[in-house]
Amino acid sequence: MTDYDVIVVGGGPAGSMAAHAAAEKGLKTIMLEKDRDIGYPVRCGEAVGDVALRQFMDPRPEWIAATITKIRMRSPNNTKIDFDSPGAGYILHRRIFDYALANRASQAGAEIQTRAYVDGLLFENDTVRGVKYQYMGEPRTLSAKLVIAADGVESRIGRMAGIRTAIKLRDLESGYQVTVGNIDIDQEMIDFYVGSNWAPGGYLWVFPKGDRMANIGLGVIGTRAKDYNSHDLIHDFLKEHYPKASMLTSVCGGVPIAQTLSQITANGIMLTGDAARMVNPVSGGGIVSGMHGGKIAGEVAAEAISTGDVSIKGLAEYPRRWRKAGGKSHEALHRISESIYDIDDDKLNKIAAKLEGVPEKDRSLLKIFTTVAREKPKILLDVTRAFTGF
């Protein structure tokens, strides 16, 4: 007998979806979160695509800070390319959203424990059989048939199970974001800056947060993070563009833009969300992909437990379904993201100039694609596409 069927480590979107799926299938499930709060601090720009989100749930007004209908991309010389994108998506209040996801899992029967820091795994032979954790600093253990590691970018739980999760510098964005008040921006537009002046090997975003607020953040690619620091760049940017903005929140955060790990299971354990590197490697969006991964993990957990085989073999459906669901396009996006870093500022400006020639009313994605296609690099089409899907 084990204490639980499934232990989920980490209470982000991936963890909550996994816990919900497992509990809904009747599994005795607990989710352990190290912080005192689910959903806080918010290390996220909070952008989600409408279509993507609706795969899992209909958006609710209380989660939504702003509704996005327009997208703006700026080249290094500040040429602005706008296009309408009605129904594109939302800027969430993730604090409320993550709470709602966890609450939904608990209503399906999952238990949840905060201030529970998992610092080890229990093994039986070579199979994971539970976790060691500290609840408010006091050591405890829990046994389970299966552990789902949804512990985010750090992904230490997987390492404890012998999976190599350490991320390469070229596969990580070192991020910093402020939520600011008192700025005048179009509250329906998300605004991206690319190029080396603000965002070496990444991009800077200005996302409306309702009520004259915005999330302004950027990621610097790990390979260039030795020379650039996202904190300093953001503060320079604010001085130049929004000198009257006041800082309401500031957070750091790493975005894994790697390919999904080649190994996302070991005997008795599955990795999901950021921990498995499921983020869209071009846009850096990982909310919905994490939800997707978590849901599949929870469902496969139920199947594996019912057959009594939680070995890598018994869990083989998990990587298979992830690949089928999004893993393949994920691999393509990763290849694209690798080539984006090679586009220099001149080329970005040139492409922007070409796009500027397309009348705004004709700036459908298709038009933009065909225009850019003439100028090559095909890559930028894919980038645009990746962003409009978030």
Place this chain on the structure above:
Amino acid sequence: MILVKENRCDFCGTCVAVCPVDAIELREADISIVHATCIDCDICIWVCPIDVLSSDQKPEAKND
């Protein structure tokens, strides 16, 4: 040896994600380097967005 300015840290885990030998222990509001494990590769210093980490060999690793 890696030095930590603890009061500066945001506990975001970016450094943990890149550490090749899992030598960084991070809780809700508590960070420490396991010096016995650390191989002084310095990449955690580079990826930290707010310069919390430095090396006693190269204290000014960034922007120097």
